[in-house]
Amino acid sequence: MRRSPVSEFARFLRTETVGGMILLAATAAAVILANSPARGLYQAVRDFHIWHLTVGDWAKDGLLAVFFFVAGLELKRELVVGELSRFKAAVLPVVAAAGGMVVPIGVTLAVGWGAPGMDQAWAISAATDIAFALGVLSLTASGLPSSARIFLLSLAVVDDLGAIIIIAVLFTAKFNLIAAAAAIVLIALYAYLQHKRIRSSWLYVPIALGTWFAVHESGVHATIAGVALGLLTRVKKDPYEREAPAIRLEHRLQPWSAGFAVPVFALFAAGVPVSPTALGEMLDDRVAVAVILGLLVGKLIGIFGATFAAVRFKLAVLPTDLGWRDMAAVSMLGGVGFTVSLLIADLSLDTDAAQRVKAAVLLASAVASLLAAAMLVRRSRAHRAS
Template sequence: MRSAIRRTFLRRPSTLAERNFVADALRTETVGGALLLIAAVIALIWANSGWSSAYEDLKNYTVGPEALHLNLSLGAWASDGLLAIFFFVAGIELKRELVVGELRTPSAAALPVIAAVCGMAVPALFYFAVNAGGDSLEGWAIPTATDIAFALAVLAVIGTNLPSALRAFLLTLAVVDDLLAIMVIAVFYTEDVNFAALGIAAAGLVVFYLMQRHRVRGWWFYLPLALAIWTLIHESGVHATVAGVAMGLLMRVLPDEDEKTSPAEHLEHVVRPISAGFAVPVFALMSAGVAVSASALADVFTHRMPLGIVIGLVAGKAIGIFGGTYLAARFTRAELNEDLAWADVLGLAMLAGVGFTVSLLISELAFEGEAGMTDQAKAAVLVGSLLAAVLASVLLRIRNNKYRALVAEEDRDDDGDGIPDIYQQDADAARQEKLRHLDG
C-alpha cells in the first residue's frame, strides 16, 4: 500500500494535465500580455545587437507554395497569417458582445462604441495636425488602434480591486476598435483588389455561415474552408486578417439545448491559447525589432511623423475616449455604469493608448517599401505605447488603492464577531432611530 502511494506521489503529471495547465494560463490576459512584452523585448535586443543581420535574415526568409502566391517572408506570414488567428478570436468576442454581452442593447452599447469611434478619430486628427503639409499623411491610422491583449494584461496586473465593469468597458471598446481598424486597413491600405478572388471568398463565407446555421459539426469541414477563405482574401489584395474577423463574426454564440457550450465558446477556448501563446508573440518578435539608438529616439520627438504617432497614442486616445464618453453620457440617454467613476474612465482612456500589435501592423502597411519610415513609425509606436501604459498605470494604481481601501473598510470587523461592522453600524443606527421615534 505504501509503495503504491509512493509511486502515485512521485509519478510525473500526465502530459494532458500539463497541456491543460499551460492552455488555461494562456487564456488569462496577464500571461498573454507578458508573452507579448517578452517577445517585443527580445526583438528589440536582437535587432540592436551584433546579430541584427541574423534577425533581418530570419524575418525576410521566404517559405510557402509559390503556385498559390504564398511564397511569403516569415514576417509576412506573421502579419498576414498569425494575426488572422488573433482577429478570429477578436471577432468571436465582438459577436458574443453583440448577442449576449455589453452590446446586446443600443443603450448599453452606446458608450463603449462612441468611445471607440472617438478614440480613433481624435488621434487621427492629432496626427493630421502635426503632419499638416508634410508627405507622411498615409500614417494617420497608426495611432488609432488599441492592443486588446496588452491593455487587458496591464489592467489585470494593476487593477485587482477595480470594478469588473471597467474590464467589460475596455474589452468592448478594444474589440470595436480592432474591428474598425480592420475596416480601415481594408479600405485605405488596399491598393489593387482582385474582385474575382474576393467574390469567391465571400461565397466561402456564406458557406461558412450556412454550415453554422445548419449545425454542421467537425473541424475537418471547417479547417479546409477557413484556409481557402484566408488564401482567397490574401489573393484578393485585401489584408488577410479580414478573413479572421469575418469568420469570428459568423460563429454561433448561443448553445442549443443539447450543447453544453456554443461553437463560438468552444472554439475560442481552443484557439485563444494558440493566439496568446504563439500567434501574437511571434508577430511581435517579427515586427518589434527596430534599430533604436539615441538618434533614433531623438527622431521620435523631433520628426513630425513619429511625433504625431506618439501624441496621437498618448493624448489623442485619452482625449478622444474620455471626451466622447463624457459628452455621450451628458447629452444622450447613454449612461455610465453606476459602478464606475469618471476617474476610472480617464485611466482606461489613457490605457487604450497602448496600440502595440495593430499599430505595428499598420506601420508596415502605411510605409510599405520605405524601411526608414517604417522603423521611425515602429519606434514611435513603442515609445507612445510605453508612455500610455506608464501614465495609465499610475492613475489606475491610485484608483485601485482607493477601491482596496473601500473593500477593507467594508470587511472591517473590529469586534471579531464575524459580521462586518458596517452592517452592524447600519443596524445600530436604525435601532437608535426607531427608539427616538418611539420616545417622541
C-alpha cells in the same frame, strides 16, 4: 454546464492577461535582438522567404488572421449575447471607442499634415491593444470594480471593429476579381454549414485556409478573412449542444492567439533600432511625432471626452462604482496602441519610415502604460480605502 457571462469574462481576462505578459516578453526580445550583435541573424530570419512571403510577412498576414478570427468571434458574441447586445450597456463603450478613434486620428492629421506617408499613416494611432491594456489593468487595478474591466473590454472590441474597417478600406492596393469571387463563395459555404449545424473540422479547416488564400490573392488584407469567418460563426447554442461553436472555438484558439500568434508577430514587427541616433531620427520625423501625440494625447481626450459627453447629455451612465478619475485612468490606458498600430505602420509606410514610426508606437505605448499604471494604482488604493 453552461458558463455564466461572468465566468466567460474571467476566462477571457485571464487569457488576455497572460498573453499580454508573453507579448511584452516578445517585444523586449525583438528590441534586444534588433540592437545587439545578433541583429543580422534576426533580420535574416525575419526576411527569409517561405513560398512568396517572408517569415515576417507570414506572421503579419497569417498568424494575425488567427488573432482577427478570435476578435471576430468575440465581437459577434458581444453583439448577440454580450455587453453590446443591450442598447443601454452598449452606448457608453461604443461612444468611447468612437471618440478614441476619431480624436487620435484628428490629432495625428493635425500634426503630420503634408508629411510623406501621412495619407495612410493617419490610421496608426486609432488602435488600442487589448492584450497589453488588459495586462496593465490586471497588474495595477486589482482594487477597481470589475466594471472597469468590462468597460475596457467592450471598448476594445468596438475599437477592433474600427481597425478592421480601416484595414479593409485603406490597404487594398490591387483587386483580383476572380480571387475575391472565390473568397465570397467559400465564406458563403462557411455560413451555410454553420446554418446547417455542421460541426466537422475536416470541412471547416480547408474552407478557412482556402478563404485566407483567396482573400490574400484578391488584394484585400488577409486578416479580413479571419474577421469574416469569426462574424459568421454561431454564438447561440442549440438545446443539444454543450456550448455554441463560437464559444468552443474561442476556448480552443484564444490561448494560441494571445500566447503564440500575436507574440510571434511582435517578435518580428517590434525589432526597431533604439540608439540615440535612431531616436533622434524618430523625433525629427513628423509622422512619428504625430503618432506619439495621437496615442498619448488623442486617446486620452477622445475616450474621456466622448464618455463625459455621453453621460452629460444623458445618452449613457457611468459603469457601476466607477468615478471620473477611474475613467481618466482607463482612458489613458487606451493609448496603448501596439499590435494593430504596428501592423498599420508596416502596411502604410516604406521600410525606413515604418521603422521610425514603429519605434514611436513602442515609445508611446510604453509611456501610456506607465502613466495609466500610476493612475490605476492610485485609484485602486482609493477604492480599497473607501
